Amino acid sequence: MIFKRSNTSNQQDSGKINGQSITATQLGRSNSEWRNGYGMPSDGKDTNSKNAPTRKLTKNAKSIIIYFSRSGSTELLASKIAANTNSDILEIVVKDNYSGNYQKTLSRANSERENEDYPELNMQVPDLSQYQTVYLGYPIWAMTLSHPMTSFLKTYGGQLSNKEIAPFMTEGGYGQGDSVDRIREILRQQGSQNNTFTKALVVDGNKVDKADKSVNTWASRVNNN
Ligand SMILES: Cc1cc2nc3c(=O)[nH]c(=O)nc-3n(C[C@H](O)[C@H](O)[C@H](O)COP(=O)(O)O)c2cc1C
Incomplete structure (x- = not known):
């Protein structure tokens, strides 16, 4: 099947996170144009062509939002959670950005998954001991965690003992897959206890631009925010 090159004309400057603008390329697309996210482009910089990676780290916050986003939707969802909570924010950054081209991203992601060869991170992670709650945000890839979050948990999961984990994600309409089981499995492997x-x-x-109500309800159920 041949897919038309994706139309990026309805990219929207859709919000702000920590004062920086967010461009989410999927917003405003009807379901028939969106096709469950198939073919969605990104700016090729994992949300950051114009902005520095999001980092908001304070001394007193009891919760932190840690997220990865390729084409902006999960970043927009993270911004809505940030608006509902007093959380710090940390964007997951990989050394080699995923391509702006969907097909290239898909083949890279497939190969990483088949070989269990997850991307190298390019970020400094603070001591996470002050946080009681960790919001973990990611897009679904192949019905599981997208790989930057896998890398993050495989590297830093051991720091998450005794914390409440609040997973949030955006996906192409097929749901959360086994992503939460995967978080549990990696945390166990990394020695994280009592989550x-x-x-x-x-x-x-x-549809993240229309999610305010569900975000508010969900965030109010999470402790320590
Ligand atoms: C490599 C790749 C694989 C994907 N696999 C799935 C999938 O298995 N199921 C699904 O519902 N959506 C899938 N999607 C769609 C994304 O989950 C969806 O577009 C998401 O909102 C992207 O979030 P982002 O804008 O924060 O990157 C996939 C997207 C990519 C790039």
């Missing part, structure tokens, strides 16, 4: 889990927040990638 509690909030039921995940799952939002279609082209």
Whole structure:
């Protein structure tokens, strides 16, 4: 099947996170144009062609939002959670950005998954001991965690003992897959103990701009925010 080159004309400057603008390429697309996220482009910089990676780290916050986003939807969802909470924010950054081209991203992601060869991170992670709650945000890839979050958890998961984990994600309409089980599995492998889990927040990638009500309800159920 041949897919037309994706139309980027309806990219929207859709919000701000920590004062920086967010461009989410899926917003405003009808379901027939969106096609469950298939073919969605990004700016090729994992949300950051114009902005520095998001980092808001304070001394007193009891919760932190840690997220990865390729084409902006999960970043927009993270911004809405940030607006509802007093959380710090940390964007996951990989050394080699995923391509702006969907097909190239898909083949890279498939190869990484088949070989269990997850991307190298390019970020400094602070001591996470001050946080009681960790919001973990990611897009669904192949019905599981997208790989930058896998890398993050495989590297820093051991720091998450005794914390409440609040997963949130955007996806192409097929749901959360096994992503939360995967978080549990990696945390166990990394020696993280006594985690509690909030039921995940799952939002279609082209509808994050309409998710305020579900974000508010969900965020109010999470402790320590
Ligand atoms: C490599 C790749 C694989 C994907 N696999 C799935 C999938 O298995 N199921 C699904 O519902 N959506 C899938 N999607 C769609 C994304 O989950 C969806 O577009 C998401 O909103 C992207 O978030 P972002 O804008 O924060 O990067 C995939 C997207 C990419 C790039």
